[in-house]
Amino acid sequence: MSDPALEEKIAALEKKVADLESRVPEDRVTLVVFSGELDRVLAAFVIATGAAAMGQQVSMFFTFWGINSVRRRTLYSGKRLTEKMMAFMAPGSSRKLPVSQMNYFGIGAKMLRGMMKNNNVASLEDLMALGKELGIRMIACTMSRDVMGIRDAELFEGMDAGGVGAFLGDALRSRVTLFI
Amino acid sequence: MSDPALEEKIAALEKKVADLESRVPEDRVTLVVFSGELDRVLAAFVIATGAAAMGQQVSMFFTFWGINSVRRRTLYSGKRLTEKMMAFMAPGSSRKLPVSQMNYFGIGAKMLRGMMKNNNVASLEDLMALGKELGIRMIACTMSRDVMGIRDAELFEGMDAGGVGAFLGDALRSRVTLFI
Amino acid sequence: MSDPALEEKIAALEKKVADLESRVPEDRVTLVVFSGELDRVLAAFVIATGAAAMGQQVSMFFTFWGINSVRRRTLYSGKRLTEKMMAFMAPGSSRKLPVSQMNYFGIGAKMLRGMMKNNNVASLEDLMALGKELGIRMIACTMSRDVMGIRDAELFEGMDAGGVGAFLGDALRSRVTLFI
Numbered sequence: 056m057s058d059p060a061l062e063e064k065i066a067a068l069e070k071k072v073a074d075l076e077s078r079v080p081e082d083r084v085t086l087v088v089f090s091g092e093l094d095r096v097l098a099a100f101v102i103a104t105g106a107a108a109m110g111q112q113v114s115m116f117f118t119f120w121g122i123n124s125v126r127r128r129t130l131y132s133g134k135r136l137t138e139k140m141m142a143f144m145a146p147g148s149s150r151k152l153p154v155s156q157m158n159y160f161g162i163g164a165k166m167l168r169g170m171m172k173n174n175n176v177a178s179l180e181d182l183m184a185l186g187k188e189l190g191i192r193m194i195a196c197t198m199s200r201d202v203m204g205i206r207d208a209e210l211f212e213g214m215d216a217g218g219v220g221a222f223l224g225d226a227l228r229s230r231v232t233l234f235i
Numbered sequence: 236m237s238d239p240a241l242e243e244k245i246a247a248l249e250k251k252v253a254d255l256e257s258r259v260p261e262d263r264v265t266l267v268v269f270s271g272e273l274d275r276v277l278a279a280f281v282i283a284t285g286a287a288a289m290g291q292q293v294s295m296f297f298t299f300w301g302i303n304s305v306r307r308r309t310l311y312s313g314k315r316l317t318e319k320m321m322a323f324m325a326p327g328s329s330r331k332l333p334v335s336q337m338n339y340f341g342i343g344a345k346m347l348r349g350m351m352k353n354n355n356v357a358s359l360e361d362l363m364a365l366g367k368e369l370g371i372r373m374i375a376c377t378m379s380r381d382v383m384g385i386r387d388a389e390l391f392e393g394m395d396a397g398g399v400g401a402f403l404g405d406a407l408r409s410r411v412t413l414f415i
Numbered sequence: 416m417s418d419p420a421l422e423e424k425i426a427a428l429e430k431k432v433a434d435l436e437s438r439v440p441e442d443r444v445t446l447v448v449f450s451g452e453l454d455r456v457l458a459a460f461v462i463a464t465g466a467a468a469m470g471q472q473v474s475m476f477f478t479f480w481g482i483n484s485v486r487r488r489t490l491y492s493g494k495r496l497t498e499k500m501m502a503f504m505a506p507g508s509s510r511k512l513p514v515s516q517m518n519y520f521g522i523g524a525k526m527l528r529g530m531m532k533n534n535n536v537a538s539l540e541d542l543m544a545l546g547k548e549l550g551i552r553m554i555a556c557t558m559s560r561d562v563m564g565i566r567d568a569e570l571f572e573g574m575d576a577g578g579v580g581a582f583l584g585d586a587l588r589s590r591v592t593l594f595i
Contacts, residue, residue: 058238058418064245065424071252072431078259079438080410084587087413089278091336094479098449098594101558105579111587119274120336137350144337156451156480157504167562170497174561198281201354202347219285226411227264227291230440230587233447233594234278234413238418244425251432258439260590267593269458271516299454300516317530324517378461382530399465407444407471407590414458414593 083229084111087222090235091120091146092155093164093179099235100182106231107189114225115186116217118196121235122203124149124179125193125211138204145203149179187213194221263409264291267402270415271300271325273332273344273359279415280362286411287369294405295366296397298376301415302383304329304359305373305391318384325383329359367393374401443589444471447582450595451480451506452515453524453539459595460542466591467549474585475546476577478556481595482563484509484539485553485571498564505563509539547573554581 084106088099099115107113117125129147131139146152154163171178177185186193194217195210207216215221226232264286268279279295287293297305309327311319326332334343351358357365366373374397375390387396395401406412444466448459459475467473477485489507491499506512514523531538537545546553554577555570567576575581586592 058241058421061238061241061245061418061421064249065421065428068245068248068252068428069424071256072428072435075252075255075259075435075439076431079435080260080440084583087278089275089415095449098447098478101579102583105583106587109580109583109587111583119278135353137346137353140346141350166497166500170501170562170564173495173497174558176558176562198354198356202350202356204350219281220289223264223282223285223289223291223411227286227289229411231583231589231592232411232413233592234415235594241418241421241425244429248425248428248432251436255432255435255439259435260440267458269455269595299458315533317526317533320526321530378534378536381534382527382536384530399461400469403444403462403465403469403471403591407466407469409591412591412593414595 080230081228082111085114085226085229085232087234088115088117088121089119091123091152093152094154095235096124097179100186103191104182104185104189107191113191115191116194116196116222118199122199124152126209127211128209130206130209134204141203260410261408262291265294265406265409265412267414268295268297268301269299271303271332272335274334275415276304277359280366283371284362284365284369287371293371295371296374296376296402298379302379304332306389307391308389310386310389314384321383440590441588442471445474445586445589445592447594448475448477448481449479451483451512453512454514455595456484457539460546463551464542464545464549467551473551476554476556476582478559482559484512486569487571488569490566490569494564501563
């Protein structure tokens with residue numbers, strides 16, 4: 056015969072455990088890539104590919120200047136004047152990103168890339184390709200895209216678009232969320 | 236009759252579950268706003284108001300240059316010379332924050348605000364008012380305030396003041412903590 | 416006599432609780448110090464020492480420009496030309512770090528240090544010594560070290576070296592992870 060007091064305790068525990076299971080972080084890492092500088096974007100992709108290789112589900116949200124790192128071309132036609140100006144001033148691809156310190160009109164970025172190559176460190180473009188292979192989800196921030204007048208055709212293929220709700224949906228259940 | 240072995244197991248589980256409940260993250264998001272640039276402060280308030288709208292308890296800690304985003308006026312009398320210099324050089328309100336890239340003596344900030352308006356995106360000041368309505372807790376870092384000689388009367392009304400202990404008290408039980 | 420149905424439920428709960436225990440964050444805080452600016456490095460050490468004082472196990476990963484904050488001297492011999500250039504341009508110790516805003520060739524950094532002293536706020540070097548006493552683990556990013564050609568003899572004594580795997584190993588089980 057079962058004991059009603061014990062059964063009650065077990066039922067209460069089951070409820071609490073189910074609640075805990077819904078609140079404990081998943082195997083998930085979420086990054087906001089706000090910066091559009093080679094050094095910071097590199098750090099983001101090193102962490103993202105490392106986490107994906109360790110079995111984490113990785114989402115990268117590209118917003119503000121970070122969008123410049125996932126451009127594949129620049130379009131001008133049909134844009135407002137300010138949007139054209141932004142497009143003209145922004146780096147047209149990851150290969151043209153400046154570094155955040157000692158850039159000296161691009162010499163710093165070239166130097167960093169050269170030093171990485173000398174040490175057989177993967178380039179940003181290698182890491183991006185690796186990230187795609189590892190199933191990293193890349194999301195363009197819809198608000199940034201709209202404000203800067205960027206078209207999906209200007210961004211990497213296979214990118215999703217999402218707003219702050221999509222970002223928080225992933226971040227709130229992540230072990231690690233970083234703003235880079 | 237109850238079974239002592241089972242009762243013991245249940246008691247052990249209850250203890251473990253209570254411990255887990257104290258360690259699992261709460262529905263809480265904590266942001267450090269270290270930067271005083273329009274684009275970064277905007278990102279902070281987009282995330283903060285988004286999280287509050289999704290039912291998270293949100294705390295924003297304004298420190299270093301971030302304090303400039305929550306100023307309502309600048310006072311000079313009774314300050315040391317260095318404090319006066321800081322006050323003079325700092326943007327006197329959120330409307331005067333520069334952007335982190337392509338600022339060009341304020342043209343970049345104006346352009347960003349114009350582009351946001353063209354796309355019907357809420358302004359920083361709208362987001363700040365929304366944050367207040369949504370019950371976001373805004374805390375001025377006491378150390379930054381003291382070091383820069385900023386008075387509470389220079390900051391938004393209704394702000395709390397707190398140190399690193401207050402920040403960590405919130406951060407350690409948050410689902411997401413970002414340094415912006 | 417025990418009840419097999421109850422025993423089964425308890426066994427299932429024990430399994431779930433053990434799984435939760437492995438997934439809930441530890442009392443741990445992990446920081447990436449990417450920036451090499453006095454104000455940001457200060458913020459990192461204020462948070463790190465605060466967290467350690469509150470009983471958290473703290474790890475700080477110094478990468479890219481952040482490495483400049485944990486240098487104790489600069490060596491030139493045996494380095495490649497680009498590595499020598501980097502070494503020459505980088506601040507040779509924490510005392511030479513610039514501030515991220517209003518640096519004016521070092522005046523800003525001196526002014527910030529003076530204002531901190533006036534308010535009896537611990538200097539960066541005090542916080543670093545405190546961090547060591549509190550058992551904060553400091554790790555130099557191996558990739559940054561290799562790319563910039565920095566030798567261990569140029570860095571603080573007692574530092575560990577580690578890559579993105581070491582960082583994520585700590586970060587994934589932390590309550591708070593920040594990218595500074």
